[in-house]
Amino acid sequence: MKTILKNVIENNRDITKFGQVATYIPELAKGNRDALGACIFDTSCNSILEGDYETKFTIQSVSKVVTLICALIDNGKEAVFSKVGNEPSADPFNSLLKLEIQENHKPLNPFINAGAIVCTSLVSGDNGIEKFSRIHNMIKKLSNNDDIDVNYSVYNSEKLTGNTNRAIAYYLKGANIIEKDVEDILDTYFKSCSIEVLVEDIAKVASVIANNGVAPWSNERLIPEEVNRIVKAIMTTCGLYDTSGTFSVNVGVPAKSGVGGCIMAVVPNRMGIAVVGPALDKHGNSIGGVKVMEGLSRELNLSIF
Ligand code: GLN
Numbered sequence: 001m002k003t004i005l006k007n008v009i010e011n012n013r014d015i016t017k018f019g020q021v022a023t024y025i026p027e028l029a030k031g032n033r034d035a036l037g038a039c040i041f042d043t044s045c046n047s048i049l050e051g052d053y054e055t056k057f058t059i060q061s062v063s064k065v066v067t068l069i070c071a072l073i074d075n076g077k078e079a080v081f082s083k084v085g086n087e088p089s090a091d092p093f094n095s096l097l098k099l100e101i102q103e104n105h106k107p108l109n110p111f112i113n114a115g116a117i118v119c120t121s122l123v124s125g126d127n128g129i130e131k132f133s134r135i136h137n138m139i140k141k142l143s144n145n146d147d148i149d150v151n152y153s154v155y156n157s158e159k160l161t162g163n164t165n166r167a168i169a170y171y172l173k174g175a176n177i178i179e180k181d182v183e184d185i186l187d188t189y190f191k192s193c194s195i196e197v198l199v200e201d202i203a204k205v206a207s208v209i210a211n212n213g214v215a216p217w218s219n220e221r222l223i224p225e226e227v228n229r230i231v232k233a234i235m236t237t238c239g240l241y242d243t244s245g246t247f248s249v250n251v252g253v254p255a256k257s258g259v260g261g262c263i264m265a266v267v268p269n270r271m272g273i274a275v276v277g278p279a280l281d282k283h284g285n286s287i288g289g290v291k292v293m294e295g296l297s298r299e300l301n302l303s304i305f
Pocket of ligand 1: 061062113
């Protein structure tokens with residue numbers, strides 16, 4: 001498996017030249033466009049690292065999975081889906097387009113920015129500090145890494161420039177979808193996106209989801225079974241924004257991407273995979289990451305379909 005991972009990464013290195021690092025969050029423009037690395041962490045705790053696996057990155061939209069897990073645990077399925085839908089969106093991740101025409105102005109799903117801002121508002125805690133601490137503790141547990149922290153340069157950069165997200169959040173407040181202080185919720189959202197990790201951390205998070213919500217290293221249940229099932233379903237239908245269908249056809253596993261260049265993938269009952277490649281395609285998905293996942297799916301027969 002190590003050789004397969006190494007070859008798939010090396011065979012796809014050149015494609016990173018056709019992508020661009022995210023620049024709309026200025027600090028992300030400093031990402032290494034050429035980097036490509038991955039980790040496979042299986043449900044028996046074997047860890048395989050290849051390529052530029054030492055590249056640190058911020059999780060960005062991969063945090064939406066952790067936020068959804070917290071929101072579902074803290075509120076239950078009915079309460080969450082009364083405020084956010086579970087249908088795929090054919091629009092970019094930061095689109096405001098459908099908010100006005102959607103029934104009750106509900107965002108389409110928890111993995112576009114609007115839906116993740118709603119989920120952030122639902123995470124338990126009286127203020128942003130408590131809400132963020134809930135999300136932060138959850139990712140520490142899911143990755144078995146207590147040292148995970150925020151990259152404050154990215155956080156400040158995003159907070160300073162995140163005006164589209166601000167527009168989304170104020171619209172949702174006006175539509176009575178989110179309650180409490182909008183800036184506080186945005187602050188928690190920006191901080192969650194700015195959590196800095198390595199591929200091994202994210203492959204471990206994915207391995208818990210692959211293992212039906214139970215940590216492979218301790219046998220402790222970290223995610224209730226029903227929540228875990230819902231999260232896998234939404235990752236499959238909405239995880240790569242408006243390219244989720246193509247990813248399902250070409251790779252065929254629940255996954256979530258982020259503009260920091262990560263793709264987190266869950267191979268049910270087998271393994272968690274994380275790829276990092278900061279050069280993105282025009283949809284905001286890691287251009288090399290998608291190709292690595294396609295190669296791995298072919299070589300290791302990963303598709304669930
Ligand atoms: N923090 C980013 C944003 O809100 C996350 C987007 C992403 O990774 N797709 O724009």
